[in-house]
Amino acid sequence: MSTLDEGVAKTEIAAKLIPIYVMGKKYEVPESLTIMKAIEYAGYKYIRGCGCRGGVCGACSTVYRKPNDYKIYTGLACQTVVEPDMYLTQIPFYPAIRATYNFYELEGRPEEIYELYPELFRCVACNNCTKVCPMDVEVMDYISALKRGDIAAAAKISFDCIQCGLCASRCMGELAQYHMAQLARRVYGAYLTPRADHLKTVVANIEAGRFDLGVKSLKAMNQEQLKQAYQAREMEPATAGEDWKPKESIGL
Amino acid sequence: MKVSYYPGCTLKTHGKGLESSALACLEKLGITVEELPRWNCCGAVYSLADDDLIHMVAPVRDLVRAKEQGNEILLTLCAMCYNTLARANALMKNDPEKRKTINWFMDEELDYAGEIKVVHFLDFLRDYVGWDKLKEKVTNPLKGLKAAPYYGCTLLRPKEAGIDRFDNPSIFQDCLRALGAEAVDFDMSTQCCGTYQVLGNPEASLKVSFDILKNASEFGAEALVLACPLCDYNLGKRQGEMKNKLGLANDMPVYYFTQLMALALGVPEAECHFELNREISLGFLKERNFLKASA
Amino acid sequence: MPIFASKTECDDQLRQRIKEISGQEFQKCFQCGTCSGSCPMKEHINVFPRRVMALLQLGQKKALEEANTPWICAACHVCLVRCPRSIDIPRVMEAIRQVKLRENLDQVDPRQIEKEKIAELPQIAMVAGLRKFTS
Numbered sequence: 001m002s003t004l005d006e007g008v009a010k011t012e013i014a015a016k017l018i019p020i021y022v023m024g025k026k027y028e029v030p031e032s033l034t035i036m037k038a039i040e041y042a043g044y045k046y047i048r049g050c051g052c053r054g055g056v057c058g059a060c061s062t063v064y065r066k067p068n069d070y071k072i073y074t075g076l077a078c079q080t081v082v083e084p085d086m087y088l089t090q091i092p093f094y095p096a097i098r099a100t101y102n103f104y105e106l107e108g109r110p111e112e113i114y115e116l117y118p119e120l121f122r123c124v125a126c127n128n129c130t131k132v133c134p135m136d137v138e139v140m141d142y143i144s145a146l147k148r149g150d151i152a153a154a155a156k157i158s159f160d161c162i163q164c165g166l167c168a169s170r171c172m173g174e175l176a177q178y179h180m181a182q183l184a185r186r187v188y189g190a191y192l193t194p195r196a197d198h199l200k201t202v203v204a205n206i207e208a209g210r211f212d213l214g215v216k217s218l219k220a221m222n223q224e225q226l227k228q229a230y231q232a233r234e235m236e237p238a239t240a241g242e243d244w245k246p247k248e249s250i251g252l
Numbered sequence: 253m254k255v256s257y258y259p260g261c262t263l264k265t266h267g268k269g270l271e272s273s274a275l276a277c278l279e280k281l282g283i284t285v286e287e288l289p290r291w292n293c294c295g296a297v298y299s300l301a302d303d304d305l306i307h308m309v310a311p312v313r314d315l316v317r318a319k320e321q322g323n324e325i326l327l328t329l330c331a332m333c334y335n336t337l338a339r340a341n342a343l344m345k346n347d348p349e350k351r352k353t354i355n356w357f358m359d360e361e362l363d364y365a366g367e368i369k370v371v372h373f374l375d376f377l378r379d380y381v382g383w384d385k386l387k388e389k390v391t392n393p394l395k396g397l398k399a400a401p402y403y404g405c406t407l408l409r410p411k412e413a414g415i416d417r418f419d420n421p422s423i424f425q426d427c428l429r430a431l432g433a434e435a436v437d438f439d440m441s442t443q444c445c446g447t448y449q450v451l452g453n454p455e456a457s458l459k460v461s462f463d464i465l466k467n468a469s470e471f472g473a474e475a476l477v478l479a480c481p482l483c484d485y486n487l488g489k490r491q492g493e494m495k496n497k498l499g500l501a502n503d504m505p506v507y508y509f510t511q512l513m514a515l516a517l518g519v520p521e522a523e524c525h526f527e528l529n530r531e532i533s534l535g536f537l538k539e540r541n542f543l544k545a546s547a
Numbered sequence: 548m549p550i551f552a553s554k555t556e557c558d559d560q561l562r563q564r565i566k567e568i569s570g571q572e573f574q575k576c577f578q579c580g581t582c583s584g585s586c587p588m589k590e591h592i593n594v595f596p597r598r599v600m601a602l603l604q605l606g607q608k609k610a611l612e613e614a615n616t617p618w619i620c621a622a623c624h625v626c627l628v629r630c631p632r633s634i635d636i637p638r639v640m641e642a643i644r645q646v647k648l649r650e651n652l653d654q655v656d657p658r659q660i661e662k663e664k665i666a667e668l669p670q671i672a673m674v675a676g677l678r679k680f681t682s
Contacts, residue, residue, distance in 0.1 A: 110265060111666035114673070118657035118665050121673035122681065125292040125310035127360065144292040147670055149265035172306065261670040296675040297622060300641035302570035307678065332671050409624035418628050444587045444623030450668065451676030452655060453619055456591035460621075481669040489667070 018084040035062055035077040035088065049092030055079045058164030061134065064088035074132045074166050094165035096176030099183075108191030110149035117180050120146055122173030129167035129177055135160045139167045139177050146180060154181060155188035202250060210250075253380065254284040256323040256368075258314055260333035261293045267330065267481035269525035273514035274329050274373060276524075280389055280517045281381055285327065288317045296332050297448070298339040305354055311340035312354055316361045318368045325380075326370045329510065331480035332447070334372040335406035338413040341370045372407060373510065374423050374479065375415035383430040391518040393432025394542055399512065400436040400473030401425055402464070404483045405444045418442065427509060428477065431516040438471035440464045445486040455497075461486040462498045475505045475536065477512060484508065488530055505529075505536040515542055550601060550610070557606035561646070565603060569642035575632045576600040582626035582636055592616045596626055596636055603639070617643040618654060622679070648682035655680035 015030035022039055029038040036050065051059030060077035067085045077090060099116035106112050114120065120143065129139035137160050145153035158181035167177045205211070221229060234246055263271040278285050291314050299307035314337060318326040328334040344351050345366025355363045371379075377386060401424035408418040416423040421442065425435035443464055446457025465487060468476055478484060488506035495503075511524040521543055526534040537543050566573070576597075583595035594602070594614035602610050617640045626636040648654070657677060665673065 114670075115662040115665050118660060118673065119677075121657070121670065122677050123293065124295065124306055125313055126306060127309075127313075127358070131360065140292060141290060144290075147293045147674075148259070148261040148263075149670075261674070266669045293670070293674060295678060296671040297678050299678070300622065300635075300638045301568050301645050302638070303568055304645070330671065332675065405621075405623040405625070409628050411628065442625075444621050444625070446587075447621045447623070448672055448675035448679055449588070449619065449621050450672055451660070452680050453591065456588060456619055457621075459590065460587050482671050482675075485667075485669050485672065 018082065020082050020085070021087045023089050024087075029082060031082065031084075033082055035064075035075070035080050035082055035086075036060055038082045039077070049077070049090045053078045056162055058162035059092055061091050061164040061166045062088050063091060063166070072132070072170075074134050076134045076164070079134075091166065091169060094169040096165060096168045096179060098176065098179045101183075103186065103190070106187055106191065108151065108187045110146070110151060112187070113146060113151070113180065113183060116183065117175075119173065119175050120180060123147065123175060124172055126172050128170040128172065132166045132170045133161075134164060134166065135162055137161050139181075142181055142184070143175065143177055146184060151184050151188050152192060154184040155192075158182075158185060205250065253282070254286060254323055255325045255327045255376070256318045256321045257285045257287045257327050258291060258294070258318070258333060258337065259287060260296075260328070260330040262481040263330060266528070267484070267508075269511055269528045270329050270479075270481060270484075270508040273508065273519065273524045274510035276519040277510055277513045277517055280519065281386070283381075286321060286323065288314060288321060288326075291317055294333050294336045294340075296336060298336045305350060305357070308340055308343060308350070308354055309358060311337050312344060312364060313358065313361060315341055315344065315366075315368055315370075316358070316364045319362060319364055324369060325376070326368050327373060327376055328370065329373050329479070331372065331404060331406040332482060334370065335413050338370040339410075341366055341368065342412050372415055372479070374407070374427060377427060378415075378423055383426050386427070386513075387430045390431055390516045392516050392542070394428075394512060394516050395432050397433040397512075397540070397542065398436050398472055398474040399428050399433045399477045399507075400438050400468040400471065400475065401428055401441060401509070402445075402468070402476050402478040402483060402487065403442045404478065404480055405442070405447070407479060408442055424477070424479075424509070427513075431513055433512070436468070436471055436473040438468045438473060440467040445483045447482055447486070450482070450486055450490075457486060458490060458493060458497065461490060462494045462500060465491070465494070465500065465504055469502065469504060473504070475507060475533075477507050477509045479509055484529075488533075491530065503530070503532045505533040507533055550598075550605060550607060552605040552607055558608040559606055561608050561611075562603065562606045564646060565639065565642045567642075568645050569635065569638040571635050571639050571642075573600055573603050573634060573639055576604065576634055577632065579631060581629050581631065585625040585629050587623060587625065588619045588621060592619045596640075599643075600634075600636070600639070611643065616640065618680070644679065645682075648680075651682065653681040657681070 017028040018031045019026055019028055020038060027042040029041050033041060049060050051057035055076055055078060062075055062077045064073050065087045101116055123143050125140055127140045133139055138157050142154040142157040161178055161181055163178045236244055259271055275285060292310060294314055295307055295310040328337060344364055351365060403421060403424055408414045408416060408421055428435040445464060446460045449457040476487060484506060491500060491503055494500035514524050578597055578601060580597045583597040586596055592615060594616050596616060599614055599616050620640045622637050624637050630636060
C-alpha cells in the first residue's frame with residue numbers, strides 16, 4: 001500500500017461514522033462534519049441551498065428532528081454539526097411576498113410599513129419564529145416593535161437577520177417577517193438615524209475649496225514625489241494617548 | 253406604590269394622548285409605574301372559541317412578563333387590552349387543563365397560573381387610590397364641564413372582566429365628579445361603538461357611533477369622555493364622515509378621561525397631546541378656559 | 548317568517564360542531580328575543596340573533612349561511628349579559644364564524660384595505676378585525 005493509501009485508511013478509521021437521514025434516506029457520515037459537508041460526503045453536489053458556507057448568507061436553512069423527540073430543530077447546514085440519527089431536510093427557498101415601493105418616497109413613519117405589510121397585524125405572538133431562527137434573532141420581539149410603531153427597536157433587534165426564510169415558513173399569521181424587518185432597517189438607516197454633524201461641516205469645507213490647493217499640488221507630483229510625500233505623511237503614533245491631535249485639522 | 257404597566261400597540265402612536273396624560277396623572281398621584289419589558293400585542297379581542305388556545309398565547313405571554321417583573325398589579329389604559337388581558341388571566345386562573353396546555357406550549361416562558369391582578373386605570377383609581385384622594389389632588393377643577401362618560405363594551409362586559417355593574421355603572425361618573433366636572437348620564441353610554449366593524453362593515457359602524465353621539469348630545473353633553481383608542485376613532489375621528497354621510501349637526505369634542513384628569517391635576521398641556529384629538533377638542537377647552545392652570 | 552324544517556334537512560353535524568366550538572347548550576334558548584332587542588347592530592343584520600339561535604336549534608345550514616349576523620356582530624356582549632338563560636351568544640357567533648374561517652375562507656383581505664385607512668386606524672382595529680375576519 002502506498003503512503004497515501006495508508007494515510008487515507010488511517011483517516012477513515014479515525015473518524016467515527018454516524019447515521020443521518022437526508023430527506024428520509026440513510027447515510028453514514030463522519031461525526032465531526034457539518035450538515036453541509038456531510039451531505040457532500042454522502043455524494044450530493046449542491047446546486048442550490050448553498051452559499052457563503054460561512055453562516056451569513058442564509059441559503060442553507062435546514063430543519064431536522066431527532067429520534068424520540070417531537071421538537072423541531074433548525075440550523076444552517078454550513079454551521080451545524082451532524083448528530084446521530086438526525087432526520088433532516090433543507091429549505092433553501094420559502095415563498096414570501098415582498099412589497100414593492102419607491103424607497104425615496106418613504107419618510108420613516110410606521111404607517112408606511114402598515115400600508116405595505118398590513119398582514120403584520122395577523123401576528124399572534126406564538127413565538128414560532130424566534131424559536132426557529134438559526135441566528136437567535138428575537139423575531140417576535142421585532143414584529144411586536146413594528147406593531148407599536150417602534151421602527152428603531154425593530155431595526156436593532158433584527159440586525160443579525162440573514163433572510164433565510166425559516167421564520168416565514170413557521171409563521172401562523174402567514175407573515176414574511178424578514179421582509180418587514182429589512183424595510184425597517186432600510187428606513188431606520190436612511191431616515192431615522194441622526195445625521196453626523198461633522199460630516200456636514202467637512203462637506204461644506206470641501207465645497208468651500210479648503211482642500212483645492214492640496215489636491216492640485218498632489219496632482220502635479222510625479223510618482224517619485226508622491227511616494228516621498230506618502231512616506232513623509234503625518235501618522236498617529238501607535239502609542240498615542242486620547243488627546244493626540246494632528247498638526248493639520250480639516251476644519252472640525 | 254408600584255405597578256406594572258401594559259401600554260398596548262396603539263398607545264405608542266395614535267393613542268399617545270391617552271398614555272402620556274395617564275402617566276403624568278399617575279406621577280401626580282404618587283404611583284410608580286414600570287412598563288413591562290419585551291411586551292407584545294395582546295391581540296385586542298379575546299378569542300371566544302372553546303378549542304382555540306393559540307389566540308390565548310399573546311395575552312398570557314404579557315401576563316408572564318408581568319409575573320417576571322414582580323409587581324402584584326398590571327395596569328392597563330386601553331379598554332380593549334384590559335378586557336383581553338383580564339379574561340385571559342381568568343382563564344389561566346380557573347381552567348386547569350387549558351392552563352396546562354398553554355404553559356406547555358409556551359415552554360420557553362415561566363409557567364403562569366393567574367398570579368397577577370389585571371386592572372384598568374378606572375378601577376385602579378376607585379380601589380387603590382380612592383375618589384377622595386383624587387379629589388384632593390385636583391388643582392384645576394373642571395367646573396361646569398358637562399362631560400358624558402362613554403363606557404363602551406369592554407370595560408363592563410362580560411361580568412368576569414367588568415369593572416362595575418353592566419346595567420347601571422357609576423365608576424366613570426364618580427371619576428368625572430372627583431375632577432369637578434358634571435357627569436351627564438345618557439342612555440347609550442354602554443352601547444357598542446362598532447369596534448372592529450370599522451374594518452369589516454364601516455357603514456354599520458359609522459351609524460351605531462352616530463346614534464351614540466346624537467344620544468349624548470340630546471341628554472345635554474358638551475363633551476364625550478372615553479377610555480379606548482378605537483372608541484376615540486369611531487366616535488371622534490369619524491365625526492367628519494358622519495357630517496357628510498349622516499348629517500351630524502354639531503361636532504362634539506371627544507377626550508380620553510386621562511387628558512381631562514391631567515388638566516384637573518395641573519399637568520402641562522403638552523403632555524396631553526391634544527394635537528392628536530380633533531381640533532375642536534382643544535378649541536373647546538380654550539374657549540371654556542379649562543387650560544388656565546396648566547403651564 | 549316561520550322556519551320550515553324536516554328531519555332530513557336538519558344538519559346535525561353542524562349543530563354538534565357549533566356546540567363543540569362554542570361550548571354552549573343553545574337548545575336552552577326559549578326564543579324570548581331579548582338578544583335581538585339589545586343588539587346594537589340590529590339595523591344592519593338580515594337575521595336577528597334570536598332567529599339565528601332557532602335556525603341553529605333546527606340545524607338549518609343553508610339559512611345560517613345566508614345570515615350575515617356573525618359577520619356584523621361586534622362581540623359587544625350585551626346579548627350575553629341579558630340572556631335569561633345565560634347562553635353565551637357571542638361564543639355561538641364566534642363558532643359560526645370559525646366554521647367558515649377554518650375552511651380557509653377569510654372574509655377580509657388585508658391587502659384590499661385602502662392604504663389611507665390602514666394609516667389612520669388605531670392598531671387595535673387592524674389586529675381585532677383580522678382576528679375576527681381571517682384565520
